Amino acid sequence: MAKSRTKKRTHVGASNPKFKAPPAGRSAVQDPKSMVIRIGAGEVGSSVSQLAKDVRQVMEPGTASRLKERRANRLRDYVTMTGPLGVTHLLLFSRSDSGNTNLRIATTPRGPTLHFRVEKYSLCKDIRRAQRHPLGGGKEYTTPPLLIMNNISTPGADANSKVPKHLESLTTTIFQSLFPRINPQTTPLKSIRRVLLLNREPATEEDDGSFVLNFRHYAIVTKAAGVSKQLRRLDAAEKLFSAKNRKGGVPNLGKLEDISEYMIGGENGEGYVTDGTSGSEADTDAEVEVLEDAPRRVLSSKARAAKLESGDKGIEVEERVERRRVKLVELGPRMKLRMTKVEEGLCSGKTMWHEHIHKxxxxxxxxxxxxxxxxxxxxxxxxxxxxxxxxxxxxxxxxxxxxxxxxxxxxxxxxxxxxxxxxxxxxxxxxxxxxxxxMDSEGLAGDAEEALNALMGDEEWEDEREEIAG
Incomplete structure (x- = not known):
């Protein structure tokens, strides 16, 4: 019997990430949605187009990841669709006539809009090419990143400063609204797999009125703390051997007399050393305590039988806390953003602040x-x-x-x-x-016959009538 068809693209019950339940600790109703757009589809160049795709990947899953821009599309077309689609932010990449790459971050439907000039940028493929062990694509993009902002507010800034304090507060609020809020008490740590870092460069004496942000994107990698690299290698090799049921992956211990020569190192120094001088992680790696999701039963069989005989069916559960090392692996892209202007409306309206023009x-x-x-x-x-x-x-x-x-x-x-x-x-x-x-029809017929006889003659008329009759 043929298998019934299951619609997987638009139906609620299908395996569509758009209709899946939100992760624990997050609210699907208030989650922001964004659109990363390149203005001037064929004029910005391939590098800026790839940069827009990379930033679109950073904003996942709350973004239009399959957005296709056309040459005929204008900004008004996208703004018109923000309401029906529930889009809260627009990130617009464009290139000026002088060749500068610009980024505008606008909140819908009434603004404000932050204007940045992208002074330097590196694509994701450039970051991976420069790494020795780049991180492959996994489940990092199923949840939004954790936003970390550093040095955004300047101590002692006020309304009369070159970069006023209300501008710093506005920038902080807009970047915070790009991603859904998290509740530290209910959000599981395993759901946080990426970090978006925004670091503001300190202003110099020559360029005191500047507002420059460094955009970095990392993946969070955790490893068990208190376990040497050799044990982790043995554990990984055992898992590989049991999963694929094949030889390979296990270190060759045939020339060693004892496992301690592999774990600690022999007298000749050819073994692996686990005392921290080599073979271990760097001391700068942070350690965090992670609460295991699945608690374990701690009662023995005799204690459990005694509880059942006494009528108490409750089972004690122990929550296991595990210490893990946290390491950041850069995913890209990198950007150096210089704020040039802040507008009151959505890409139009009164100028609230300008880097070079002061009135x-x-x-x-x-x-x-x-x-x-x-x-x-x-x-x-x-x-x-x-x-x-x-x-x-x-x-x-x-x-x-x-x-x-x-x-x-x-x-x-x-x-x-x-x-x-x-x-x-x-x-x-x-x-x-x-x-x-x-009317006498017979009289009319007779008159017509007499007229024809007069015109054609009696003999001719008789011959014609015989031919007609025949």
Missing amino acids: SKQEIKDLENRWEQRKQEKDARRKEQKANVEKKQKERAASGAKNKKDDAAGEEEDDDDIEMNGNNSDLFEDMMEDDDNE
Whole structure:
């Protein structure tokens, strides 16, 4: 019997990550969603296009990972779809006429927008090529990364500083809103597999008004603490041997007299050393305590039987705490972002801060008055457009009622025409029944025959009539 088809693309019950339940400790309703877009599909170049794909991978799983940009798409097209799709942030990569790569981070639907210039960047493939043991693709991207921000706020900054304090707070809030919030009490540590680090470079005396961020992306790798590298190798080899049921992977101990020569090292120094001088992890690796998800039973069989005889069916459970070393492996990409401008709206609106352009209080006041005037003009145009729409709707309603009235009058006229046509037919019948106006079909036929005889002659007419009759 043929197997029934299971729809896996759009149905809720299918194996679609979009419809799966959120991990423990996270809220699916409030989780932000983003779109990483390259503006000017064929004009930005292959490197910037790959950079957008790498950043899209960093933002997973709460991003449009299969987004395809077209040359005809404009920013308005994406902004229009943010509402129906529930998109909260837009990350826009573009390239200016001078060749600079720019990044805009905008919150929908009303902004604000942070403008960055990407001074330097390295793609994921460049990071992997530079590593000796790059980390392969695993389950790191099934959960969002942990955001770590360093040195974003400057001590002693205020509203009159070159980089005002409210700008630092705004930047912190926007970057925090890119990823879902976590609850340290309920979020399991195993669900945190990546780290996104944003480190602000300290401003120099020559460039005091700068706001430069270093963008780094790492994967979290943990190993059991208190276990030497040799034991881990033996454990990994045993798992490999048992899983694939083949020889290989186990170290060759045939030339050793005792296992201690492999674990500690022989007198000649050719063995592995586990005293910390070599073969162990670096001392800078951090250690954390991880609570095991599956608790273990600690009661013996006799104690369990005694509890069952006494009627107590409860089983004591021990929560095992394991110490593990934490190591970070860089995944990429790397970016050096310099903030150039902050706008009030979504990629448009009043400039709140600019790196190079500084205005006086009078210029700021004039700018405020100009924006207020623009706002009043815009509101007036909206009111006028609304009044025009209502007027047109009333006119359509009135014309519709008039058309209905004309249609009703036309139907009455058609009824009168039908009645008049009926009277004419009666009059015609009366005329036909009148003796004076009765038509004699035989007389008309005789007159026609006489006329033909006169034209053609009697003999010719007789021959023609015989041919017709034949």
